Amino acid sequence: MFRYEKTLEYPINIKTKDLKMAQLLVEQFGGPSGELGASLRYLTQRFTMPDERGKALLTDIGCEELGHVEMICTMVNQLIKDATIDELKKYDLESWYTGHKKGVYPMNSDGVPFTAAYIACTGDPIVDLQEDLAAEEKARATYENLMDLTNDESLLAPLSFLRQREVIHYKRFEELLKFYKEKGY
Amino acid sequence: MYFTEDNNYFEFNDYNNEYNDIDFKINNFNFNRNDNNLYKVEEGFNRGNMFKDTYSKYKNHVYKLKVNTDKDKLLYSLQAYTFALKDLNLYLDIYPNDKNILSLYNEYSKTLESLKNKYIKMYGPLCTSDVKNLDKWTWISNPWPWDKGGNK
Numbered sequence: 001m002f003r004y005e006k007t008l009e010y011p012i013n014i015k016t017k018d019l020k021m022a023q024l025l026v027e028q029f030g031g032p033s034g035e036l037g038a039s040l041r042y043l044t045q046r047f048t049m050p051d052e053r054g055k056a057l058l059t060d061i062g063c064e065e066l067g068h069v070e071m072i073c074t075m076v077n078q079l080i081k082d083a084t085i086d087e088l089k090k091y092d093l094e095s096w097y098t099g100h101k102k103g104v105y106p107m108n109s110d111g112v113p114f115t116a117a118y119i120a121c122t123g124d125p126i127v128d129l130q131e132d133l134a135a136e137e138k139a140r141a142t143y144e145n146l147m148d149l150t151n152d153e154s155l156l157a158p159l160s161f162l163r164q165r166e167v168i169h170y171k172r173f174e175e176l177l178k179f180y181k182e183k184g185y
Numbered sequence: 186m187y188f189t190e191d192n193n194y195f196e197f198n199d200y201n202n203e204y205n206d207i208d209f210k211i212n213n214f215n216f217n218r219n220d221n222n223l224y225k226v227e228e229g230f231n232r233g234n235m236f237k238d239t240y241s242k243y244k245n246h247v248y249k250l251k252v253n254t255d256k257d258k259l260l261y262s263l264q265a266y267t268f269a270l271k272d273l274n275l276y277l278d279i280y281p282n283d284k285n286i287l288s289l290y291n292e293y294s295k296t297l298e299s300l301k302n303k304y305i306k307m308y309g310p311l312c313t314s315d316v317k318n319l320d321k322w323t324w325i326s327n328p329w330p331w332d333k334g335g336n337k
Binding site for chain 1: 230232233234236239240241242243244246247248250257260261263264267268271272274275276278279281310311312313324329330331333
């Protein structure tokens with residue numbers, strides 16, 4: 001069961017609107033290495049984890065990723081909500097506006113909609129965990145690229161937080177994989 | 186009532202048969218991590234990682250949250266403790282027998298409980314079940330977490 005808690009995992013108060021960063025950041029919502037894919041990946045794969053450690057870890061990381069989806073969408077929303085039509089045009093966001101006004105749609109930074117093809121669920125815990133390790137690394141690299149593209153500290157702080165979460169998730173998945181290999185799963 | 190504690194359909198012992206923790210002997214695994222491997226709650230929260238040995242920063246990016254209002258201060262503590270518990274939770278999923286971390290988890294969850302009670306009393310519900318007001322369904326009240334300046 002899922003219950004909503006009315007707070008972000010980490011506070012977000014974006015200082016200035018930035019349409020370019022809104023367009024780029026949406027990558028981590030609906031892109032191939034984004035948080036939506038991450039949460040669906042783990043919350044789907046958990047059903048075929050062979051022991052209680054795996055069931056727990058994939059459930060708990062999957063839930064945390066849903067909180068990250070909320071953080072990314074909050075950033076995008078705050079970056080774009082006060083934009084004027086002229087500003088949207090200036091940053092080539094006419095196609096965003098045409099389909100979604102200033103809505104936050106799960107897509108990558110090129111406007112390609114999210115697809116479940118970004119995730120795997122092979123039913124094999126060793127294979128799934130290998131995919132999870134790769135996914136965490138790809139997400140970490142994407143956060144680093146985004147951090148290279150802004151100087152706004154009110155954006156950098158949550159991005160840095162989210163990047164660090166990829167580091168710790170990687171570590172836990174790595175420990176679980178090692179344990180499963182020892183156990184011969 | 187479908188089951189009571191005396192007549193619990195799911196016997197706790199059944200679970201233990203799934204695998205045996207005695208098998209769990211891997212050289213690199215440290216079962217009783219010392220607390221000095223951990224950051225203090227607020228520092229861990231700022232870093233996004235409670236575990237010193239796994240922290241890795243990107244370039245020189247290190248940030249510390251600044252809080253101005255009393256509400257933000259309370260919210261910040263609440264988020265920090267929620268985060269610390271989350272990070273210990275993920276660790277405990279892999280090392281469920283680490284007594285040091287278990288007792289720390291217990292300690293932090295008591296602190297979080299009292300922070301939550303204080304916050305709910307002053308600023309409104311965090312979950313629907315927190316609503317105690319009989320005049321208005323305060324769950325709907327702004328700000329929502331994504332509202333600018335709302336933070337909550």
